[in-house]
Amino acid sequence: MKILRRTLVCLAIGTFVAVNIGASRAHAGEAESLVTAIEAYSDAQSATDRDARNRAFTRAAVLFEGAATDGHATADLWVNAGNAWLQSQSIGRAVLAYRRALELNPRHARADQNIAHARSLLPSWVPRKGSSGVLDTFFFWHRTLSRNDRQAIAALAFLLTCLAVAGAVGWRRSALRGIAIVPLIVWIGAMGSLLVESDTARRSEAVIVVDETIARASDSINAAARFNAALPGGTELVVLEERVYFTHVRLANERDGWIPRSSYELVTK
Amino acid sequence: MLRSTRPRTRLLERPALMRALAAFVMFVALLAPFAAPDAEAQEVTLALSQAPYYVDVPIEIEVTAEGFEEEPQPKIEAHGPAARHLQLVGVTPNVSRSVRIVNGQISQTSSVRFVYAYRMMPPGPGRYQIGPFRVTQGNTTKVTGLTNVAVETVPLESGQKIRVKIASGDIFVGQRIPIEVQWWISPELRGTLFNQRITVPMLDQVDSFSVDSVTETDPQGRKLQSSLIISVAGTPAEYPATEQMRTEGGIEYVVRTTKMTVVPLKPGDYSLQAATVTVDQATRWRRDLFGSRVPTQARKIRAMDRSRSLRVLDVPSVGRPSGFSGAIGTGFTIDVSADRSVVQVGDPITLTIALRGDGSIESASLPNLIGPHALRPRDFRVVRAPRAGRFADGEKQFEAVIRVMSADVKEVPPIEFAWFDPEAAEFHTHSSRPIALSVRDAQVVGAGDVVRNAPDPADTSQGVTGDDAARDQQNRAASDDTPSARRPSFTLTGADLAIETDPDALVGSSANNVWQWGCYGAGVLLLVVAVFRRRRGEIDPKRTAVTKQLAADRKALASSSSAGEIADVLRRMAASGEVGDAATRSALESVLxxxxxxxxxxxxxxxxxNAQLKERASAVAESIKEPA
Known part of the structure; x- marks a missing residue:
C-alpha cells in the first residue's frame, strides 16, 4: 500500500509540474502577441482620422483573431476580436467573433450585448435566429453552459461517483452507495448533453463575412439570384451542403440558396 | 507500267563512214587522259503510264533527269500543245554514293537522279502530243523526246448511274447547301467494279465553292462503313457513304450516297457540267491462293449525270440590322454570361458569349459590342474585344473583357445578334438575356457618409423575398435601391467596446483538459484500489498468520546451522503448515x-x-504450504 500511495503521489506531482511548465511556455508566446494586439487596439481608439482608425482597428482585429486561432482562446479574446472588427465596420466578422465567444461562454454578457447590437446594424429584412422553445427552457443548462463547462462538470461528477463507489466497495460504507447515484445522474446528464449537441450540428452554423453576397438558385455564377437583394455580411445561416465552389445554405427563415464558399465562415472551426 | 521513249540515232552501215568514226573514236581516246575531267553525261527520259487513255482519267507522266549536279535542283519546263493540261505533282531527288578502294586507291562515285511527276487530265477524246520537257541546270540543258497518245472516251454503261442532288432555287453566298452524291449500281455489275472515281465539277471550283462538312455517321450515330471516291479540287479523296437498296424501273440497285454541305463563296451564275463516275469493270478473273477472285483484265466504263445551272446571290445590303456580322443560316441564338455581377466602377468583367445555330457557325463572328443594340458607350468600355473564338460541339464561344463606367448601371444589357435566313430571304435577330449587376462607386464611403433611412415597413416581416428567379426578376426593379438604403446607419452606441487587457485572462490553458482527464483517471484508479482493498480484506487472518509464520521459519532455517535447530524449525513448520504428498512427508522424516x-x-x-543435509532441509521447507 505504501508503494501504491507513493506512486500515486509522484504521478500527481509529475503531471502538475509538466502541465504547468508546458502551459507557461505556450503562455509566454501568446502573451507577447496579445500585448501587441491590445496596443494596436489602444492606438486605434486614439486615432482621429476615420480611414486610419478603420485600418488600425482592422489590424488589431487580425492580431486578436490570430492569437485566438493559434492558441487556446477564451471568450474574452473572441470578444476583443469582435469589438475590433465592429469598430472597423466589418459587421460580418464581428458577428462571427461574438458567436465564437458565445460558443465558449454562452453567458458572456459583453458578447451577448455586442452581438445583439451588431445584428441590429443589419438590414431589417435579414432573418435572425428564432426564440427558444419549451424544451430549450427546460434544458436551459444545455444552452447556458458552454461545452467546456459541461465537460468539466461531467469529469467532476465522474470523479465523485467513483469516490462514492470506491468508499462503498473498498471501505464498506454502504451509505455511500446511495450518495453515488447523485453524481452519476449529473454525469449522465452532462454526457447526454454533449452527445446530443453532435459535431455535425455545431459545425454547420456559419456567418457571412463578405458583404453583398448574392445567394443563387443553383451552384453556378450564372444562376438566377435567389433573393431580391444581396445578403450582407453578418447574416447567420446553416450550411446544408458544400461543393467545390458553392455551398447550399439555409437562412433562419428556412429560405435556402447557394453562396460562394469564400463568402462565409463556420462558427466552429 | 511505264513505257519509255528516247531520241533515237539511226546508224548508217557504210564501211567508209565506219572507218572515219573509228578513227575519231581512237583520237578522242588518246586525248582523253590529257583533257580536264568532265562532268558525268546528263540524260533525261520521258515515261508514261500504260495505255489505253481515257477522257477524265489522269495519265501519269514521269520525267527522269540523271547525271546532273546535286545542287541546285534542275528546272523543268513542259512544252507542246498538251502542256496546259499538265500538272506537276512533285519532284523526287535521289542521290546515291559509293566508295571503292582498289590497291590502296580510293575512288568515289555518285549518282544524282531527279524524277518529276506530272499528271495530265485529258479534257476530251483525240490525240495529244506530250513533251518535249526541257531540264535546265546552270548552262546545261537537256530536252526529252516527244510522245503521242490517243485518248478515247470511256464508254457509257447503263448498268450504273451517278446523281448529284442540289437544292433548287436561289442560294446565297455563305449559305450551307446540302448536297447528295449518289452512285447507283445494277445487279449485273455488282462485284465487278473497282477503282471508282466521281468527278463533280462544282467541287473542283475551289474559288467559288467550299466543302463545309461531310456526314460521317448514320442517324443512330454509327460510323458509316461504305465510301465513295470523289474528286474535290482535282484531288480524289475517300468520303463516307451510306449503302442501301433501291428499286427503279423494276431493277434493284445498290445505292451509295455521300452527303455533304457546300458553301458558295462568290455570287454569280454558274453553269455546272455534268458529274461523272468512272470505274474499272473486271472482264477476266483468276483465283488467288485463298480462292478469292482477282481481276486480271478490266475495261473502263462511266456514267454521267445531267449538267445544271446555279445562281448564287449576295446577301441583301438593304435592311441589314446593326448586329449583322455575316452569319447565314437559321435558328441562331446568343447567350452571354459574366464572371461576376458585384463590382465597383472600373472593375473588369469577363463576358463569355456563346453562339449556336444551324449555319456557318464555325466562321461566325460577333458584331461590335458597343452600339445601340449592345453595350451603351457611356456605361461600358471594352477592354479586350472578342477575338477569333473557339468552336466546339456546335457552339462558338468568344470572350471579351469590359469595364463598367458608371455606378448607375444595373445590368449588362441584351446584346443583339443578327443573321440572314436564306430560306426566308430575310434578316432575323436574337438578343441575349440581360445580366443583373450590382455596381458600387469606386470611392470609399465611410460611416459618416451614410445617411440613415426610415426602415421599409413592407420589408420587415417579409425577410428575404422572392421564391424563384422569375419573382426576383419582377422584384428587382422595385428593390434596386434597397440593399444599401434599408441598412440602418452604422452606430456603436449600443455596444460595449471595452476589451479585456489582461493577457492571462485572454488565453485559456490546456490544463483544463488535463485535469478533466485526471478526474477520469483518478476515478478509475480509485475503483481499482477499492476492489483491491475489498479482495484483500476478504482473505482469512489465520491463514495470513500461518503464511507469515512459514515465511519466518524458512528464513530461520536458512540462518540456522545446527542439527537441533533445523529439526526444531522443520517440526514447527510441519505442525503449522501442510506437508502435502507422501514423498515430501518421507523426505521430511528422513531429514528429521x-x-x-x-x-x-x-x-x-x-x-x-553438512551442506547436503541443509539443502535437503531447505527443499522440504519449501514444500510445506499453508493449509487450504
Missing part, C-alpha cells in the same frame, strides 16, 4: 531422523550439519 541422529550423538547438540 538424520538431524536427530546428529543431535543426539555425543557432543552433537551443537554439531553443524
Amino acid at each position: 531422523s538424520e538431524c536427530d541422529a546428529l543431535a543426539y550423538a555425543p557432543g552433537g547438540a551443537a554439531a553443524t550439519v
Whole structure:
C-alpha cells in the first residue's frame, strides 16, 4: 500500500509540474502577441482620422483573431476580436467573433450585448435566429453552459461517483452507495448533453463575412439570384451542403440558396 | 507500267563512214587522259503510264533527269500543245554514293537522279502530243523526246448511274447547301467494279465553292462503313457513304450516297457540267491462293449525270440590322454570361458569349459590342474585344473583357445578334438575356457618409423575398435601391467596446483538459484500489498468520546451522503448515531422523550439519504450504 500511495503521489506531482511548465511556455508566446494586439487596439481608439482608425482597428482585429486561432482562446479574446472588427465596420466578422465567444461562454454578457447590437446594424429584412422553445427552457443548462463547462462538470461528477463507489466497495460504507447515484445522474446528464449537441450540428452554423453576397438558385455564377437583394455580411445561416465552389445554405427563415464558399465562415472551426 | 521513249540515232552501215568514226573514236581516246575531267553525261527520259487513255482519267507522266549536279535542283519546263493540261505533282531527288578502294586507291562515285511527276487530265477524246520537257541546270540543258497518245472516251454503261442532288432555287453566298452524291449500281455489275472515281465539277471550283462538312455517321450515330471516291479540287479523296437498296424501273440497285454541305463563296451564275463516275469493270478473273477472285483484265466504263445551272446571290445590303456580322443560316441564338455581377466602377468583367445555330457557325463572328443594340458607350468600355473564338460541339464561344463606367448601371444589357435566313430571304435577330449587376462607386464611403433611412415597413416581416428567379426578376426593379438604403446607419452606441487587457485572462490553458482527464483517471484508479482493498480484506487472518509464520521459519532455517535447530524449525513448520504428498512427508522424516541422529550423538547438540543435509532441509521447507 505504501508503494501504491507513493506512486500515486509522484504521478500527481509529475503531471502538475509538466502541465504547468508546458502551459507557461505556450503562455509566454501568446502573451507577447496579445500585448501587441491590445496596443494596436489602444492606438486605434486614439486615432482621429476615420480611414486610419478603420485600418488600425482592422489590424488589431487580425492580431486578436490570430492569437485566438493559434492558441487556446477564451471568450474574452473572441470578444476583443469582435469589438475590433465592429469598430472597423466589418459587421460580418464581428458577428462571427461574438458567436465564437458565445460558443465558449454562452453567458458572456459583453458578447451577448455586442452581438445583439451588431445584428441590429443589419438590414431589417435579414432573418435572425428564432426564440427558444419549451424544451430549450427546460434544458436551459444545455444552452447556458458552454461545452467546456459541461465537460468539466461531467469529469467532476465522474470523479465523485467513483469516490462514492470506491468508499462503498473498498471501505464498506454502504451509505455511500446511495450518495453515488447523485453524481452519476449529473454525469449522465452532462454526457447526454454533449452527445446530443453532435459535431455535425455545431459545425454547420456559419456567418457571412463578405458583404453583398448574392445567394443563387443553383451552384453556378450564372444562376438566377435567389433573393431580391444581396445578403450582407453578418447574416447567420446553416450550411446544408458544400461543393467545390458553392455551398447550399439555409437562412433562419428556412429560405435556402447557394453562396460562394469564400463568402462565409463556420462558427466552429 | 511505264513505257519509255528516247531520241533515237539511226546508224548508217557504210564501211567508209565506219572507218572515219573509228578513227575519231581512237583520237578522242588518246586525248582523253590529257583533257580536264568532265562532268558525268546528263540524260533525261520521258515515261508514261500504260495505255489505253481515257477522257477524265489522269495519265501519269514521269520525267527522269540523271547525271546532273546535286545542287541546285534542275528546272523543268513542259512544252507542246498538251502542256496546259499538265500538272506537276512533285519532284523526287535521289542521290546515291559509293566508295571503292582498289590497291590502296580510293575512288568515289555518285549518282544524282531527279524524277518529276506530272499528271495530265485529258479534257476530251483525240490525240495529244506530250513533251518535249526541257531540264535546265546552270548552262546545261537537256530536252526529252516527244510522245503521242490517243485518248478515247470511256464508254457509257447503263448498268450504273451517278446523281448529284442540289437544292433548287436561289442560294446565297455563305449559305450551307446540302448536297447528295449518289452512285447507283445494277445487279449485273455488282462485284465487278473497282477503282471508282466521281468527278463533280462544282467541287473542283475551289474559288467559288467550299466543302463545309461531310456526314460521317448514320442517324443512330454509327460510323458509316461504305465510301465513295470523289474528286474535290482535282484531288480524289475517300468520303463516307451510306449503302442501301433501291428499286427503279423494276431493277434493284445498290445505292451509295455521300452527303455533304457546300458553301458558295462568290455570287454569280454558274453553269455546272455534268458529274461523272468512272470505274474499272473486271472482264477476266483468276483465283488467288485463298480462292478469292482477282481481276486480271478490266475495261473502263462511266456514267454521267445531267449538267445544271446555279445562281448564287449576295446577301441583301438593304435592311441589314446593326448586329449583322455575316452569319447565314437559321435558328441562331446568343447567350452571354459574366464572371461576376458585384463590382465597383472600373472593375473588369469577363463576358463569355456563346453562339449556336444551324449555319456557318464555325466562321461566325460577333458584331461590335458597343452600339445601340449592345453595350451603351457611356456605361461600358471594352477592354479586350472578342477575338477569333473557339468552336466546339456546335457552339462558338468568344470572350471579351469590359469595364463598367458608371455606378448607375444595373445590368449588362441584351446584346443583339443578327443573321440572314436564306430560306426566308430575310434578316432575323436574337438578343441575349440581360445580366443583373450590382455596381458600387469606386470611392470609399465611410460611416459618416451614410445617411440613415426610415426602415421599409413592407420589408420587415417579409425577410428575404422572392421564391424563384422569375419573382426576383419582377422584384428587382422595385428593390434596386434597397440593399444599401434599408441598412440602418452604422452606430456603436449600443455596444460595449471595452476589451479585456489582461493577457492571462485572454488565453485559456490546456490544463483544463488535463485535469478533466485526471478526474477520469483518478476515478478509475480509485475503483481499482477499492476492489483491491475489498479482495484483500476478504482473505482469512489465520491463514495470513500461518503464511507469515512459514515465511519466518524458512528464513530461520536458512540462518540456522545446527542439527537441533533445523529439526526444531522443520517440526514447527510441519505442525503449522501442510506437508502435502507422501514423498515430501518421507523426505521430511528422513531429514528429521538424520538431524536427530546428529543431535543426539555425543557432543552433537551443537554439531553443524553438512551442506547436503541443509539443502535437503531447505527443499522440504519449501514444500510445506499453508493449509487450504
